[in-house]
Amino acid sequence: MLEDLFSKVKTRASYDKPRAQKGKMSIPENLMFKCPRCGKVEFMDAFLLGNKVCPNCGYHARLTAQERIEQIADNFTFIEYDKHMKSLDPIDFPGYPEKVYHLRRKTGLRDAVITGECTVMGSPCAIGVMDTRFMMASMGSVVGEKITRLFEQAESRRLPVVLFTASGGARMQEGIISLMQMAKTSGAVGRHSKQGLLYITVLTDPTTGGVTASFASLGDIIIAEPKTLVGFAGRRVIEGTIKQRLPEDFQSAEFAQEHGFVDLIVERSAMRKTISQLLKLHQTGGANNGKDSLG
Amino acid sequence: MAKTAWDRMQIIREKNRPTVRDYLPLVFENFIELHGDRFYGDDAAILGGIGTLDGQPVTVLAQVKGRDLKENQQTNFSMPHPEGYRKALRLAKQAEKFHRPVVCLIDTPGAFCGIGAEERGQGEAIARNLMEFMQLETPVISIVLGEGGSGGALALGVCDELAMMQNAIYSVISPRGFASILWKDPSREKEAANIMRITAEDLVEFGVAETIIPEPDGGAHIDPEAAAEAIRQYISETIPKYMKIPIAKLLENRYYKFRKVGVFTEQKGVNPL
Ligand SMILES: [Zn+2]
Numbered sequence: 320m321l322e323d324l325f326s327k328v329k330t331r332a333s334y335d336k337p338r339a340q341k342g343k344m345s346i347p348e349n350l351m352f353k354c355p356r357c358g359k360v361e362f363m364d365a366f367l368l369g370n371k372v373c374p375n376c377g378y379h380a381r382l383t384a385q386e387r388i389e390q391i392a393d394n395f396t397f398i399e400y401d402k403h404m405k406s407l408d409p410i411d412f413p414g415y416p417e418k419v420y421h422l423r424r425k426t427g428l429r430d431a432v433i434t435g436e437c438t439v440m441g442s443p444c445a446i447g448v449m450d451t452r453f454m455m456a457s458m459g460s461v462v463g464e465k466i467t468r469l470f471e472q473a474e475s476r477r478l479p480v481v482l483f484t485a486s487g488g489a490r491m492q493e494g495i496i497s498l499m500q501m502a503k504t505s506g507a508v509g510r511h512s513k514q515g516l517l518y519i520t521v522l523t524d525p526t527t528g529g530v531t532a533s534f535a536s537l538g539d540i541i542i543a544e545p546k547t548l549v550g551f552a553g554r555r556v557i558e559g560t561i562k563q564r565l566p567e568d569f570q571s572a573e574f575a576q577e578h579g580f581v582d583l584i585v586e587r588s589a590m591r592k593t594i595s596q597l598l599k600l601h602q603t604g605g606a607n608n609g610k611d612s613l614g
Numbered sequence: 615m616a617k618t619a620w621d622r623m624q625i626i627r628e629k630n631r632p633t634v635r636d637y638l639p640l641v642f643e644n645f646i647e648l649h650g651d652r653f654y655g656d657d658a659a660i661l662g663g664i665g666t667l668d669g670q671p672v673t674v675l676a677q678v679k680g681r682d683l684k685e686n687q688q689t690n691f692s693m694p695h696p697e698g699y700r701k702a703l704r705l706a707k708q709a710e711k712f713h714r715p716v717v718c719l720i721d722t723p724g725a726f727c728g729i730g731a732e733e734r735g736q737g738e739a740i741a742r743n744l745m746e747f748m749q750l751e752t753p754v755i756s757i758v759l760g761e762g763g764s765g766g767a768l769a770l771g772v773c774d775e776l777a778m779m780q781n782a783i784y785s786v787i788s789p790r791g792f793a794s795i796l797w798k799d800p801s802r803e804k805e806a807a808n809i810m811r812i813t814a815e816d817l818v819e820f821g822v823a824e825t826i827i828p829e830p831d832g833g834a835h836i837d838p839e840a841a842a843e844a845i846r847q848y849i850s851e852t853i854p855k856y857m858k859i860p861i862a863k864l865l866e867n868r869y870y871k872f873r874k875v876g877v878f879t880e881q882k883g884v885n886p887l
Contacts, residue, residue, distance in 0.1 A: 401880070409820070409877040410811045460876035467873065489764075489786050491796060494811050495822055498786040499875040501765060502772050505744035506869050513749070529786075531737030532725075532765040537745055551737035552727030560727050570732060578733050 354378050370587045379544050379587055381524055383426075384433040384450035387483055391591050392437035392446065399435040401468055406430055406461045410494040418454070418492075426452045430461035431486070434469040436478065440595035442602065445473035448483040451525075458530055459490030463500025466534060470507035470518075479517035479601060481594055484535040488528020501533035508537045517601045519594060522549050522572060522581065536580070540597060543572035543581045544590075550575075616815070619807040622781040623789070625833035626760040632838040634661060634676040634719050634759065635685075640842035641849065642667055642674060650701060654734060657698030659690045659726070660770075662705040664714070668850050673709035675702045675770055676719035679760065693726035696739035699769050703743050710752045715853050718756040718770040723788060725766030740769040747772035748869060753856035755849065757827065758782040774856050774868050777825040777848055778814035779841070781833055784823070785812040821875060825852075 352366040353359070357376035366373065370390055371380040382390070388397050405423075408416050423429055431453040436445050447469050449456040456462070466482070473480045489497040508518060520538030525548035532551055543549060550570035558565055568574050575581045585593045617625075625631070638645055642665030650656040661676045677694065680686030702718075709716045725736055747754060756773040762784030778784065787795070789807035794800035817823035827844050834841035856864065 403882045404878050404880050407877045407879055410809065412809065460878045464876045464878055491787055491792055493786075493877070495784060495786055495817060495820060496875060496877055498764060498768055499822055499872055501741075501768060502744050502748065502872045503875060505741055506748040506772075506872055509745040509749050510869070512745075529765055532740035532769075533744055534741070536735070536738040536741035550732055551725070551740075552732065556727045557729065557732070561729065565729070569729070578735065580735050580738055 372587050377545065377586070379524070379546065381451055381485070383452060384428065384448040384483075387448045387523075388433065388435075388437070388446070390587070391439055391481070391483075391594065393439065393441070397435055397437040397446070399433060400472065401434060401465050402429070404429065404461050404465060406459050406493070408492075409460070409496045410492070412492045412494075415492040422453050426450070428453050430459070430465070431456040432462045432465050434465045436472075436476075439481070439591060439598060442595055442598035443478055444598060445469050445476075445478045445480045446482070447480070449485045449523075449530075451485050451487075454490065455487030456485045456530075457487050457490035457497070458500050458504075458533075459493040459497045460500065462486075462490070463497070463503050466504045467507040470504075470511040473516065474507075474511045474514055477514070477516060479519065479598055480511065481519045481521065481598075482534065482538070483521045483523050484526045484530055485523045486526060486528065486530035486535075488530065498529065501529050504534045505537060508534050512537075512539070517598070519597055521585075521590070521594075522547050522575075524548050527551065527553065541580065541582050542585050542590075542593065543575065543583075544587060545572060545584055547572040549581070617781070617813075619783060619789075619810065619813050619816075620804045622783060622813060623807055625781045625835075626783065628833060628835045630681075631760060631833065631835045632841060633679045633681055634721065635678065635681065636838055637719070637759070637842050637845060638665075638674070638676075640839060641846045642672070645674070648705060651697045651704055653700060654697045657690075657695050657701060658688050659692050659694040659722070660698035660702050662701055667846065667853070670853060671712075671714050672849075672853070673705055673714050673716045674719065675705060675716065677722040677767075677770065679721050690726060692722045693724060694722065694766060694769075695726050695728075695731050696734040696736050699725075699739040699743050702770060703746055706747060706750055706754075710750050713752055715753040715755070715857065716750070717849055717853075718754065718773060719759055720756055720762050720767045720770050720784075721759040722763050722766050723761055724763035725769070740765050743769040744772055748872070749865060751861045751865070753853060753859075753864065754868075755852055755856070757845065757848070758784050758823075763788055772868070772872070774864060774871070775825065775852060776817075776823040777827050777852075778817055778823045779827050779834065779845075780814055780829040782814060783807075783812040784817055785810055 352363045354373040356378040359375040432449045434447040520541045522543040645665035647663040677692045678689040679692040754773040757777045790803040793802040793806040814826045830837040830840045
């Protein structure tokens with residue numbers, strides 16, 4: 320359905336320009352792509368071949384975890400970790416198991432993050448990708464546990480970690496258990512870091528709340544895709560608190576970079592090469608690189 | 615009959631419920647307040663300093679609820695900005711340097727949500743505290759005095775042992791926020807409070823808190839001195855326990871205190887319905 324097509328690519332682009340009016344033109348289903356930011360209609364093929372970036376204005380639509388891995392990992396190198404992990408219902412919240420069950424059927428995901436290892440242009444790394452189709456990639460027990468294990472596994476295997484973040488925040492349906500995942504994941508990042516291992520965070524749209532306030536802000540190098548929403552509090556919450564409208568670019572990747580919280584903004588077409596370059600820069604060298612060199 | 619979460623929320627909202635300012639002189643001696651994060655400013659929502667308890671110097675980090683409107687305006691209703699969390703981390707690192715235990719007193723609706731907080735990296739400040747406190751080479755004890763609201767509370771809650779005042783609550787989001795987001799109806803706050811599992815007993819059951827500090831019948835405001843004495847006694851008994859543990863073991867235990875929290879299954883093909 321046309322409506323479904325649009326719903327898949329809606330993001331903060333709506334802040335940039337008034338939303339293009341839907342449904343006025345008749346567009347052949349799935350053949351054409353209408354950009355939610357610039358409103359231009361393009362061939363779907365051109366949009367998909369460019370990794371879901373609008374050929375006209377450079378708008379980056381959200382990717383699924385699967386699409387992201389296909390774009391970043393070398394072919395046939397991805398090995399998934401903890402594939403069967405599923406959430407339970409710690410606070411017996413009415414409707415939560417049903418909601419998760421239907422999302423599993425609909426998306427083919429078991430929860431909001433896929434983790435594993437792969438090579439990127441030949442460099443091995445542990446990799447995690449969050450997927451907003453699953454409850455806006457909120458962090459509950461499964462996301463917290465899989466990310467913690469990713470860092471622990473990378474620590475014991477001495478691998479760098481590349482993590483594509485996206486999240487609406489903590490998974491409230493899991494109560495206080497979800498809040499504790501922030502401490503747990505941050506602890507795992509710290510242990511990996513103490514071993515002198517590299518952690519690259521890639522902020523993708525939208526990275527907010529408890530994920531921003533934990534592992535997403537702790538990378539040695541923090542990359543963001545252009546115009547990604549990055550922030551702690553929700554825009555509406557802040558507007559409600561201060562009783563005024565916020566500027567258009569508030570909490571964009573560019574805003575975060577200007578305030579010192581993002582190392583570099585990288586277009587999707589250059590992401591794989593940039594990550595590969597950073598991985599290679601950390602593969603050798605450094606003063607006293609060997610652990611036993613004083614012996 | 616045990617009090618519901620909602621009953622307890624009424625108790626902690628009592629106008630004269632003791633705050634950190636009331637407890638400080640009753641629990642610690644020789645207290646000296648220290649200010650500022652050395653980067654940007656001094657956030658009055660988080661108080662820091664050094665005092666003694668049983669002659670043992672301790673660093674105290676505390677979220678400051680006001681006792682009246684004027685105090686609340688000064689302390690921003692105990693909703694810290696990034697510089698508050700960075701001050702806390704600075705003083706925690708100072709405590710580590712001098713092998714001094716840290717006592718965190720949590721009492722906040724949450725980290726402040728505003729323009730300046732975003733510009734100065736509220737998320738980064740909280741995240742940094744979570745990671746650094748996890749590795750802090752000195753004992754850390756946290757006590758939730760009244761309200762433990764979300765990541766803003768957790769930023770002072772990475773510790774070796776978490777204690778809850780008997781009527782305190784600790785939650786991922788306020789019950790009002792929970793009702794308004796999940797049910798689109800903030801007026802269902804009471805219902806949310808009672809299903810969210812946010813009481814001291816709930817947290818002990820989940821393995822998130824270790825200890826419940828008793829309050830006088832009816833709540834801490836009935837007899838603040840008795841409540842302060844219970845806090846003093848708890849800290850006095852607990853600190854020596856953790857001071858004895860070798861640092862490497864202490865940090866390992868602290869990591870696993872949080873590492874173990876999570877509810878999931880790894881069975882293939884299990885249908886949870
Ligand atoms: Zn466009």
